[in-house]
Amino acid sequence: MDTQALWLTLKLATVTTVLLLCIAVPLSWWLAFGQARWKIAIEAIATLPLILPPTVLGFYLLVLMGPRTSFGRLYIHLTGHPLAFSFSGLVIGSMIYSLPFAVQPVTTGFSGIGKELLDAGRLLGASWLRILFQVLLPLSKRSLFSAAVLCFAHTIGEFGVVLMIGGDIPGATRTLSIAIYDQVQDFRYADANRTAFVLLAITLAALIAAYSLRKQARSG
Amino acid sequence: MxxxxxxxxxxxxxxxxxxxxxxxxxxxxxxxxxxxxxxxxxxxxxxxxxxxxxxxxxxxxxxxxxxxxxxxxxxxxxxxxIGFLTQQPALFPHMSVRRNIAFGLHQLAREEREQRLKEMLALFRIGPLAERMPSELSGGEYQRAALARSLAPRPELxxxxxxxxxxxxxxxxxxxxxxxxxxxxxxxxxxxxxxxxxxxxxxxxxxxxxxxxxxxxxxxxxxxxxxxxxxxxxxxxxx
Known part of the structure; x- marks a missing residue:
């Protein structure tokens, strides 16, 4: 069992989930209550990683992070190393890859709250931040938890994007799914079996938690 | 004019x-x-x-x-x-009647806020319902609580x-x-x-x-x- 890969995977999934929720909350608010005409385009872009092959997404990210683009060159200029094949690059890739898993549940949760409660908050003199923390977030706890669980589970299991932009550097970019690939390549099937079982257990537990919450929400 | x-x-x-x-x-x-x-x-x-x-x-x-x-x-x-009670007033469903009414009073000092709360609960005869959640109220009680919440900040209109x-x-x-x-x-x-x-x-x-x-x-x-x-x-x- 590659414990280094296990910890790196858990670290990647945790950081990705926390950062994604920070992005998903304002984006979902805008998608749920905003009135811009081009909202549909943003919604489509936010859903794109769900159906795009991970290798396609990984390829574009690899190009974007490399020295051929001004973004890649700027990053190298600022930090002294490329974003590709680093843990930070993996986090960015994972965030984009798991974006729909955060945005869709949170947007659905916010939409179910109804604009009347937002209006009530505004009429009573509350700031947007107060409405967010005292009205929207407490009323969409289940959606937020569901989004967190799905993002975490999805990041734990990702392979294509990680391989494309992270490669296979032990301690830096080798996650559990890459470790399984390596173990199979080396004919270490017993190791691969153990690693696969750990991945299976983590993702299954996360999904059971998400579905039991959904059931609670329906019955409650 | x-x-x-x-x-x-x-x-x-x-x-x-x-x-x-x-x-x-x-x-x-x-x-x-x-x-x-x-x-x-x-x-x-x-x-x-x-x-x-x-x-x-x-x-x-x-x-x-x-x-x-x-x-x-x-x-x-x-x-x-300006206080405004819409066609379908929406109390915050996760807050008690008391917390709903107090929502618009956050800028008041604690004593004044409590005083205002008592006044509103008495005015609309919903004192015994103060700790109830909106889902536990009847239609009339709900409207009374919503009115109390709108009037609590003492609007000019x-x-x-x-x-x-x-x-x-x-x-x-x-x-x-x-x-x-x-x-x-x-x-x-x-x-x-x-x-x-x-x-x-x-x-x-x-x-x-x-x-x-x-x-x-x-x-x-x-x-x-x-x-x-x-x-x-x-x-x-x-x-």
Whole structure:
């Protein structure tokens, strides 16, 4: 069992989930209550990683992070190393890859709250931040938890994007799914079996938690 | 503009093919905005409250400019001194009645907030319901709690958008009695939306008639709605 890969995977999934929720909350608010005409385009872009092959997404990210683009060159200029094949690059890739898993549940949760409660908050003199923390977030706890669980589970299991932009550097970019690939390549099937079982257990537990919450929400 | 007007509004707003053009003033303690469904009554109230930004307009309350689209000035909804109870008032479902009423009082000192809370709970006779959640309230109790929440910050003007239309006549009359007593005591004027001729007549208020997005007339109820009353009486065969 590659414990280094296990910890790196858990670290990647945790950081990705926390950062994604920070992005998903304002984006979902805008998608749920905003009135811009081009909202549909943003919604489509936010859903794109769900159906795009991970290798396609990984390829574009690899190009974007490399020295051929001004973004890649700027990053190298600022930090002294490329974003590709680093843990930070993996986090960015994972965030984009798991974006729909955060945005869709949170947007659905916010939409179910109804604009009347937002209006009530505004009429009573509350700031947007107060409405967010005292009205929207407490009323969409289940959606937020569901989004967190799905993002975490999805990041734990990702392979294509990680391989494309992270490669296979032990301690830096080798996650559990890459470790399984390596173990199979080396004919270490017993190791691969153990690693696969750990991945299976983590993702299954996360999904059971998400579905039991959904059931609670329906019955409650 | 009437000399004693405490609010003057010039609102021009387009929603698709509907064009609202409403110029009016409020000077009576109780004004009814009367008109058929789809006339634009709710939009007028939402513009006054600050929930809808009109295409063009100017709203002046006392000496305060609440909205002036020409200069780009707009005062945020909760800072206009206007309380607004919508057609379907929404209490925060995860907060008790007490917390709902206290929501708009966060800027007050603790003692004053508690005092205001007690006053509102007593005024609308919902003291025993203070710790209940909105889902545990009956229709009438819910409306009383929503009214208490709207009045707790002591607005300078209260807007009511037919919030009691779903209640039976007895309950509605009881809530309106409590509300009227408070409005008289606190000198808070009321702008009340209605499409019910009988109800408008009962209020004995100043009436603004809005039809197809235009203010048709404004004046005392017995003058303004007399032709409609005659028409109704003829229809039911009383004349």
């Amino acid at each position: 009437a000399e004693s007007a405490f609010l003057t509004a010039e609102i021009s707003h387009r929603i698709g093919s509907f064009h609202l053009e409403a110029h009016f003033h409020l000077s009576a303690p109780w004004t009814v905005l009367f008109g058929p469904s789809g006339a634009g009554k709710s939009t007028v109230l939402r513009v006054l409250a600050g929930l809808v930004a009109p295409s063009e307009g100017r709203i002046l309350m006392g000496n305060r400019v609440l909205l002036d689209t020409r200069s780009g000035l707009t005062v945020a909804p909760g800072h206009r001194g 209260l807007l009511l958008d037919e919030p009691f239309s779903g209640l039976d006549a007895e309950l509605k009359a009881s809530i309106l009695d409590d509300l009227s007593a408070w409005l008289r005591k606190s000198h808070t004027p009321l702008l009340y939306v209605s499409h019910d001729l009988v109800e408008a007549y009962q209020t004995n208020a100043e009436v603004i008639v809005l039809e197809n997005g235009r203010i048709e007339t404004q004046g005392p109820v017995h003058e303004v709605l007399a032709p409609k009353r005659e028409q109704l009486l003829q229809q039911i065969g009383a004349r």
